[in-house]
Amino acid sequence: MKRVAFALALLASGYMISHLSRPTVPPLSPTVLTELPATSGPDGKFKDFLETGKRALQEQSNFMAASVTRKDTLIRSIKKDMLVFSAGTTVVIHYVAEYSFGFDLRPGNFDIKSTEAGIELHLSKPILIGQPGIKSQSFEVPNSSVFISAKSNVLGLYQDLPKLVLNNGKVLSGEEAIVALCEKKLIAFLSDFLAKQPGIKIVPAIKVTYK
Numbered sequence: 114m115k116r117v118a119f120a121l122a123l124l125a126s127g128y129m130i131s132h133l134s135r136p137t138v139p140p141l142s143p144t145v146l147t148e149l150p151a152t153s154g155p156d157g158k159f160k161d162f163l164e165t166g167k168r169a170l171q172e173q174s175n176f177m178a179a180s181v182t183r184k185d186t187l188i189r190s191i192k193k194d195m196l197v198f199s200a201g202t203t204v205v206i207h208y209v210a211e212y213s214f215g216f217d218l219r220p221g222n223f224d225i226k227s228t229e230a231g232i233e234l235h236l237s238k239p240i241l242i243g244q245p246g247i248k249s250q251s252f253e254v255p256n257s258s259v260f261i262s263a264k265s266n267v268l269g270l271y272q273d274l275p276k277l278v279l280n281n282g283k284v285l286s287g288e289e290a291i292v293a294l295c296e297k298k299l300i301a302f303l304s305d306f307l308a309k310q311p312g313i314k315i316v317p318a319i320k321v322t323y324k
Contacts, residue, residue, distance in 0.1 A: 162310045163225045163232065169306050170225075170299075174218040177302050178242050179294045181212045181285070187277065189270050206270055208250040210278040213242040214291050216299060225303075231317030234303070237324050239295040241282040247274055296321045 170177075187206040216223065216236050223236035250271055285291055300319045307316045 162307055162313065163227060165310070166303050166306050167223075167225050170218050170223075170303065171220060173302065174215065177298050178213040178215040179239075179291070179298050181214065181291065181294070182209060182248070183212065183281075183285075184209050185281070187274070204252050204254050204270060206250065206252045206274070208271075208274060208278075209248040210281070211246045211248055212278075212282045212285060213245075214239045214282075214286050214295055215242050216240070216295060230320070232303075232319045234299065234319065234321045235324060236321070239286050239292055241279075241286045244275065245278040245282045247278060250274065 185208060187208070189204045189206060216239055218236070223234065226233045226235065252270060300321065304316050304319055307313055
């Protein structure tokens with residue numbers, strides 16, 4: 114009986130030691146899934162900022178114009194009565210014109226949409242803004258033996274330049290380089306504007322789509 118009692122005592126003490134030495138594992142906490150804030154993508158609250166960005170584009174459209182300076186030449190014929198000791202000749206006019214191009218961002222002419230890929234701007238292609246400026250002008254007569262009779266005749270050579278550069282500007286507005294420059298300025302403005310809004314950490318890709 115004493116042996117049995119001793120054995121039972123050993124077993125009980127071993128169970129207590131084993132039980133006490135076993136590491137305690139804390140219960141698992143329930144998993145919490147944290148959603149990304151709506152402002153980190155093109156959905157949810159981000160759409161509110163798109164509307165604000167649309168108004169900002171309308172208000173600042175004049176400051177987003179792309180300025181382009183071009184050197185060009187124009188050949189003009191001179192009549193006999195404008196010359197001395199000559200029956201007529203040609204004059205080469207050199208001029209530098211400055212053009213401004215941009216998008217028509219008046220209400221109803223463009224839209225901003227949120228897509229899965231990012232942001233899309235829907236509008237028409239760039240246009241010439243205002244009358245181009247002529248920064249400098251000069252002329253030369255290839256035939257050095259020709260003499261122009263009066264200074265007023267020289268000034269008359271430039272009369273058609275404003276109309277000429279206006280037509281040139283309308284043509285230039287469709288050039289790929291001009292279109293790309295206008296897109297770059299527009300996207301940079303909108304991207305910078307959205308990045309400054311509260312809660313916006315990443316501005317998605319902005320794409321320009323023409324009507």
